[in-house]
Amino acid sequence: MTPTENHRIIDRMLQHLADGTTDLAPHSIEIPSSEFIDTARFQRERQKLFMEMPQVVAFSGEIAQRGSYMTTTILDVPVLLTRAADGKVRAFLNVCKHRGAPVAAGCGEARRLTCPFHGWSYDLDGSLAGRREAAAFTDMEHDSNLIALPVAEMCGLIIVGAQTTVPQQKLENALSGIDAALAGFDFTDAMSVGRHRYEAAANWKLVAGLSHEAYHFASVHRSSLAPLMYDRAVVDTFGQHTRWAFAFRGIEKLAKIDAAQWPDAFPGAMNHTIFPATVIVVNSGDAEMIRVEPGLLPGESVVYYSGVARDKGNFEACREAFEFGGKLFEEEDLPAAEACQKGLSAGLPTVIVGRNEPVVQHWHQSWNKALEGEKY
Ligand code: FES
Ligand SMILES: [Fe+2]
Structure with missing residues (x-):
C-alpha cells in the first residue's frame, strides 16, 4: 500500500460520503441454501479449498524470534511452525514419529521440543x-x-499447505495480485498481542461473510461499531483476493483540507481477504487475522483469531483493539451467523446478496470457481 494508493482510497470514500453511495456489484444474486447445508458439497469444500490449497495461518511476527515455535491446526491437521537458529520458517505435522502424539502445544521459545508421551526430542529444524x-x-x-x-x-505472512502434496509453487503464488497491497504493513516485525479460537454453529461461508460487508453494522453493531465507523465501502479485487476499506467517523473532515495534508495511513480499517478465507484486518497500529475454516459438519465452523501490534510503541492500545474486535466478533457477529444457519436448515430456499454486498458476492463466485476447477 503506497501513500498514493491510500489517498486514492480516501478520495473514493469521501466521494461516497458526499453522495450517500457505496461500492456496488452490478446485480444482486441469490445463492441456493444447499451451499450451506449439503454434506457432499461441504466435503468437497474441505478437500478442494482447504486441504489442497495454501492457507495463510499466521503473521511472521507471531514467531519473529529465532528459536520460537507455535502450533495451530488446519481442519484436522495439527501443524507446528518453527523459526530455527537459521531464521528460516518451517512447517511440520505436529505429530511425533514414534506414535503420533503432538510434540508441541501453544507457542513459545525452545531449543528443542520434547514429545510428552515417551520423550523423543526434536530440533526446531525437525530433525530427531x-x-x-x-x-x-x-x-x-x-x-x-x-x-x-x-x-x-511472504509480505510478513506465513502460508502453509496442510498436505505434503500441495505444490510449493501454489504457495509461492498464494498472494498473487494482493502482495503489493499488503506490502509495507510491517507484519514481519509486528509483535503478537493475543490469539483466540472460536467455534460456531454456522457454515464457514456464513462466518467468513461476517467480515465481508458493512450492511449489518447499523443493526448487529448498533451500539458498538456503528457509532465509530461508517458503513460505506471501498472495494477492490485482486484476482481471487479482495480488499474492503471502511472508515472512521470523522474522515469527512479530510474533504476540507488539501490532499497533501492527508495521513499516510487510511483512517479506518482495511479487510484483506486471502483465498480461501483468511481475513487480514489492518487498523492504524494493529492488525488482526481472522482465519475461518469448516468444522466437522456443514453447520459448524472454526475461527482462529490473532492480533499483532505493528506500532510496538502502542502495544497496549493494539492489545485493546484486538480484544475489542474479538469480543464484538464473538458476542455480536457469530450469533448472527448461527441464527441464519438455523433459518437455512429450516427450509429457506435461497439467500440474497445485494448489490451493496459486493465482497460477499465475489467470494461465493470465487469459491464456486475453485470448486469447479476454473482458473483465474
Ligand atoms: S509418541 Fe512421541 S515419544 Fe512416543
Ligand atoms: Fe460484524
Whole structure:
C-alpha cells in the first residue's frame, strides 16, 4: 500500500460520503441454501479449498524470534511452525514419529521440543535430536525426523499447505495480485498481542461473510461499531483476493483540507481477504487475522483469531483493539451467523446478496470457481 494508493482510497470514500453511495456489484444474486447445508458439497469444500490449497495461518511476527515455535491446526491437521537458529520458517505435522502424539502445544521459545508421551526430542529444524533407549530403534530403516509440510513466508505472512502434496509453487503464488497491497504493513516485525479460537454453529461461508460487508453494522453493531465507523465501502479485487476499506467517523473532515495534508495511513480499517478465507484486518497500529475454516459438519465452523501490534510503541492500545474486535466478533457477529444457519436448515430456499454486498458476492463466485476447477 503506497501513500498514493491510500489517498486514492480516501478520495473514493469521501466521494461516497458526499453522495450517500457505496461500492456496488452490478446485480444482486441469490445463492441456493444447499451451499450451506449439503454434506457432499461441504466435503468437497474441505478437500478442494482447504486441504489442497495454501492457507495463510499466521503473521511472521507471531514467531519473529529465532528459536520460537507455535502450533495451530488446519481442519484436522495439527501443524507446528518453527523459526530455527537459521531464521528460516518451517512447517511440520505436529505429530511425533514414534506414535503420533503432538510434540508441541501453544507457542513459545525452545531449543528443542520434547514429545510428552515417551520423550523423543526434536530440533526446531525437525530433525530427531534424541530418544531414550535409542538402541531399541537402530533397526529402523527410515529417519525419524518430523514430517515437513510446504511453507512460504511472504509480505510478513506465513502460508502453509496442510498436505505434503500441495505444490510449493501454489504457495509461492498464494498472494498473487494482493502482495503489493499488503506490502509495507510491517507484519514481519509486528509483535503478537493475543490469539483466540472460536467455534460456531454456522457454515464457514456464513462466518467468513461476517467480515465481508458493512450492511449489518447499523443493526448487529448498533451500539458498538456503528457509532465509530461508517458503513460505506471501498472495494477492490485482486484476482481471487479482495480488499474492503471502511472508515472512521470523522474522515469527512479530510474533504476540507488539501490532499497533501492527508495521513499516510487510511483512517479506518482495511479487510484483506486471502483465498480461501483468511481475513487480514489492518487498523492504524494493529492488525488482526481472522482465519475461518469448516468444522466437522456443514453447520459448524472454526475461527482462529490473532492480533499483532505493528506500532510496538502502542502495544497496549493494539492489545485493546484486538480484544475489542474479538469480543464484538464473538458476542455480536457469530450469533448472527448461527441464527441464519438455523433459518437455512429450516427450509429457506435461497439467500440474497445485494448489490451493496459486493465482497460477499465475489467470494461465493470465487469459491464456486475453485470448486469447479476454473482458473483465474
Ligand atoms: S509418541 Fe512421541 S515419544 Fe512416543
Ligand atoms: Fe460484524
